[in-house]
Amino acid sequence: EAEVAQSPRYKITEKSQAVAFWCDPISGHATLYWYRQILGQGPELLVQFQDESVVDDSQLPKDRFSAERLKGVDSTLKIQPAELGDSAMYLCASTNRTSGRAEQFFGPGTRLTVL
Amino acid sequence: SQQGEEDPQALSIQEGENATMNCSYKTSINNLQWYRQNSGRGLVHLILIRSNEREKHSGRLRVTLDTSKKSSSLLITASRAADTASYFCATDPRGSEKLVFGKGTKLTVNP
Numbered sequence: 001e002a003e004v005a006q007s008p009r010y011k012i013t014e015k016s017q018a019v020a021f022w023c024d025p026i027s028g029h030a031t032l033y034w035y036r037q038i039l040g041q042g043p044e045l046l047v048q049f050q051d052e053s054v055v056d057d058s059q060l061p062k063d064r065f066s067a068e069r070l071k072g073v074d075s076t077l078k079i080q081p082a083e084l085g086d087s088a089m090y091l092c093a094s095t096n097r098t099s100g101r102a103e104q105f106f107g108p109g110t111r112l113t114v115l
Numbered sequence: 116s117q118q119g120e121e122d123p124q125a126l127s128i129q130e131g132e133n134a135t136m137n138c139s140y141k142t143s144i145n146n147l148q149w150y151r152q153n154s155g156r157g158l159v160h161l162i163l164i165r166s167n168e169r170e171k172h173s174g175r176l177r178v179t180l181d182t183s184k185k186s187s188s189l190l191i192t193a194s195r196a197a198d199t200a201s202y203f204c205a206t207d208p209r210g211s212e213k214l215v216f217g218k219g220t221k222l223t224v225n226p
Contacts, residue, residue, distance in 0.1 A: 004157070006157075031212070033213070033214075040218070041218055042203050042216030042217050042218050042219050043158070043203075043216050045213050045214070045215075048212065048213055055212065056212075089155075091157055091158070093157075093158075097212065102145070102146055102148070102163060103148060103163055104160065104214060106150075106157035106159070108156055108157045109155075109156065109157050111155065
């Protein structure tokens with residue numbers, strides 16, 4: 001069964017350093033999402049892509065976060081510089097809305113710890 | 116901000132018992148979904164109920180939706196230790212393509 005791939009699974013960094021996360025959605029899924037999940041909370045949307053275009057980045061802290069999906073397939077989320085409050089799980093999800101189905105398929109996540 | 120609020124925040128039951136989790140939300144929706152998350156892992160979609168549906172079943176899962184009260188419930192029957200996880204409701208607000216998640220219910224099923 002096709003899955004969403006994410007790497008790395010774990011990342012430890014010091015504050016002020018740059019970090020990058022990678023996501024490869026399920027083949028054929030045009031819509032890709034990046035979520036941040038703080039321990040004990042539900043996921044919160046950071047950015048949504050439709051193919052290579054950003055649909056919603058209203059909750060993305062643009063002073064330090066950036067996201068791209070250059071060829072409309074895989075995606076990278078970057079934080080520069082990282083802050084202590086960025087420690088969280090970063091989840092990527094994809095969906096194929098053109099099929100009429102709304103459920104999202106999640107990757108295993110990247111656990112970020114900022115020291 | 117998070118639209119859904121699950122209740123209770125935590126639930127501990129014995130294997131074989133039923134588990135009921137509730138979700139309330141604030142705005143009109145296209146559909147409501149329930150997801151499961153095992154500790155430290157990604158979310159897995161369980162079931163979706165559309166705004167014009169009132170009840171839906173999938174195996175040991177039963178979901179109800181009351182749009183007049185803006186609430187939903189998830190019932191897991193004959194629970195198993197493997198059901199131990201956090202359960203999240205997520206709404207698909209009208210006019211939006213994104214999901215808004217609640218804070219989740221942490222379910223522990225004791226063998």
